[in-house]
Amino acid sequence: MDSKSGEFAENRDSMLGKLTEIEAEHAKAVAGGGEKYVQRHRDRGKLLARERVELLLDQDSPFLELSPLAAYGSDFTVGGSLVTGIGVVEGVECMIIASDPTVKGGAMNPSGLKKGFRAADIAHQNRLPTINLVESGGADLPTQKDIFIPGGRTFRGLTRSSAARVPTIALVFGNSTAGGAYLPGMSDYVVMVAERAKVFLAGPPLVKMATGEESDDESLGGAEMHARVSGLADYLATDERDAIRLGRDIVKRLNWHKHGPVPAAGYDEPRYDAEDLLGIVPPDLKVPFDPREVIARVVDGSDFDEFKPLYGNSLVTGWASVHGYPVGVIANARGVLFSEEAQKATQFIQLANQSDTPLLFLHNTTGYMVGKSYEQNGIIKHGAMMINAVSNSTVPHISLLIGASYGAGHYGMCGRAYDPRFLFAWPTAKSAVMGAAQLAGVLSIVARQSAESRGQDYSEENDAAMRAMVEGKIEAESLPMFLSGMLYDDGIIDPRDTRTVLGMSLSAVHTGPVKGAEGFGVFRM
Template sequence: MTQLKSTVDTGSDEFAANRDAMLGKLTEIEGEHAKAVAGGGEKYVTRHRDRGKLLARERVELLVDEDSPFLELSPLAGWGSDYKVGASMVTGIGVVEGVECVITASDPTVKGGSMNPWSVKKGFRAADIAAQNRLPSINLVESGGADLPTQKEIFIPGGRTFRDLTRSSAAKIPTVALVFGNSTAGGAYLPGMSDYVVMVKERAKVFLGGPPLVKMATGEESDDESLGGAEMHARTSGLADYLAVDEKDAIRLGRSIVKRLNWRKHGPAPELSYDEPMHDPEDLLGIVPPDLKTPFDPREVIARVVDGSDFDEFKPLYGNSLVTGWATVHGYPVGILANARGVLFSEESQKAAQFIQLANQTDTPLIFLHNTTGYMVGKDYEQGGIIKHGAMMINAVSNSTVPHISILMGASYGAGHYGMCGRAYDPRFLFAWPSAKSAVMGPQQLAGVLSIVARAAAQSRGQDYSEENDKAMRSMVENQIEAESLPMFLSGMLYDDGIIDPRDTRTVLGMSLSTIHNGPIKGADGFGVFRM
């Protein structure tokens, strides 16, 4: 039998404390997400509605198939910055006429939908997901273009937006623009470089330069409609392929375009019949301790995520601080690597490298469940080859070509973050639980290292070392690293694709795997040199 048993005591005080802590973190994150949903605030939302317009998320909701989920991406982009949480746009993956699409919607209630530096980064991430997973893109456009005060951070990198659109078209991955309002200056190239363009009558305005700029540049008198109105583009310039009578009609036309794409997935289909997990996903709230120094068994997580709680563990007696094995999630075969006791030793590194090679031999996507403090340090471990063995694991992760999905459950520190396929290693998706933390090392360890270095420097200079100053320095550093390790900070920096409720992990993985299988799934033909 490969069905995982559970030893979680849901009636224990420990479970209750863990659950309360997780629910508290979820409440805090929901509060921050509410700021993104609020857009520019009540004043600007009311003004937008008074103009008879739908909000960005309302447009998305009408676009996607009824009762189908929408996997929002990077909802906390810009958190902790001077810009609105969410970066004035909504991005995500939704099903339109049975086709998974990357959807990007400007939020015109935030500075007219103008793009700030975080908007640009968020848009790039959505474009990467579309390209890597072969997904059609639908842009719901109503934007004043670049946020001019920050043009120095936007203009040069921002050109990539149009490059991505044209490359997508060249790769036969369709792009659709539904223009609801302004799409001016550089923003005019967004519909200009899309395969299909729908414009809303008497609402859409698409021009390189508005009437004031045209007057200044050429002396010509013009108005919005004759210069860049929807009807002009539909009848005269030919930029608009479809003229919509209103916003809902534009969305109807957008859905019709996708319906006629004749879209087919290139990856293998999942098994049509599979069992739900034998253990309750609700239990995931109480499995991770608030103190990440306390280990937890990742098999308890796996048992509540994979089909039928059926997990075929690989090398269970070797390198047992890393759990590896085979399963299916929503009918898709996967390999899973999950940290069990935090530290990665040489045995775990070699085990991971072999397992990743096997997954590439059989074209099997990999899921990484993070809870690691990094690779083990110390004289015996260095002499035993921890560097070359850790490098072997990182080599395997780097050169693996099957799709990777990472879930940060707990700690993800140091090079362990790399070996477990952190953001720099291009997982197709990376999501975090509210309990996750990521940094070069833990706050206490980092502060302790700085203290040791400062103490040694003072000694070498023959100076006295102030214990009072040391205590203050350690406290300051610990607080800083703790703040910069939290999931909201990392999500705001776009180092993950979103913070998810642990109970939604199976659903998010299923949507991610389905998305991934729009493209072919093929393992690596070879790896780099493994230092043995």
């Protein structure tokens, strides 16, 4: 790759432009409920959600924020009134979930609920202790129909984590009311802030309406009462910083150990500059690029042992390590997956499971090849073999969408439905049933044939308008911010951060055991 070429400069400028757009949306998530509500929160002497997270983490340690663009493109505030991510507390990697009380008092909306579910899934799959930083008014009542019934999964997950001997900790800074009261109620450890935390199934007005009983916040659900009378609070903190200190002390005494193998003690940084990652992917995803250029800037020492390099060369497979953790890499080279590529991937996935090696999928595929000769040569059964292997592989999978991820190729490359432990996207990524122009063209052909079968004239003017409308819609729905808003990825990352993000993800997955599958079911040969 020539980093001084005009093509590289054009690619880099395009990538930087996309990053600027994404940073503007990230800023909305950081802003929470806006200046007015942030100031009101500060005037009450309270820390913001992200300040609480920062104080909880070990000094100068990174925080891998997850789903920061949740709710993008919806009626809800970007971020979904929740901050989630993985950070190190007293040397232990933990899932941290923090309510943002500047957004409607931290009330849970449908996007925030989905974001919380995703964080809980990641914690469960990777055996991560969970710390909830709680200050929430419960459900966003106008959207209760989308929250109430599925919301019970939150509390079921807490109890199942405890049963699996993975600790759950709740630090309660303010209101935790109605169904939200069960969040501390079902946590292993509970810290409440004196004169601030309020935990009750029903507040004084509702109690008055339901029973006629007169009560006040403190006697009904205050931190002091729960610490001295009900026993719901295990620790009574004098203020927010004291609650965070107590939370860190709890983690320190967990006697926590990882179950996965440790990384290699010594490894080299890549030989090529991560800045180059900005200029590899062209703005037009129809233009191919070599994923080896990405691999060389991500893996330890740029050392990559390619597997079957002369066979099925539209797919790159091989062995490497990232921050000392071994990985098997599966990367699309020229977009289309043929029978050879599918069979090559199937064998490689089996080998990774045989050696208990996590898999890293780098997406840039338009899907499996179509056409009469390919169908006759078995593209369906070969694609099915690859999808079977991905589905039944039990080593951890991490997916990174770099370019296109269309059709069944998205499935074969371990898309969201195939439960990768983590799935991140570059700003250049796109994902859909097929490309926008192809999809619009298919609809045009079907409409034209339908008109002909009825003996009707077909309007070329209407056809052009329909194609333009469909292309615009599908293009918008294929973009990473739209998909991130729907929680179809765990975040859009700056390409230059890829190695760090993958390293943190691999470290997280090694908190649990790493073991390959012992069987893959029936492969249709």
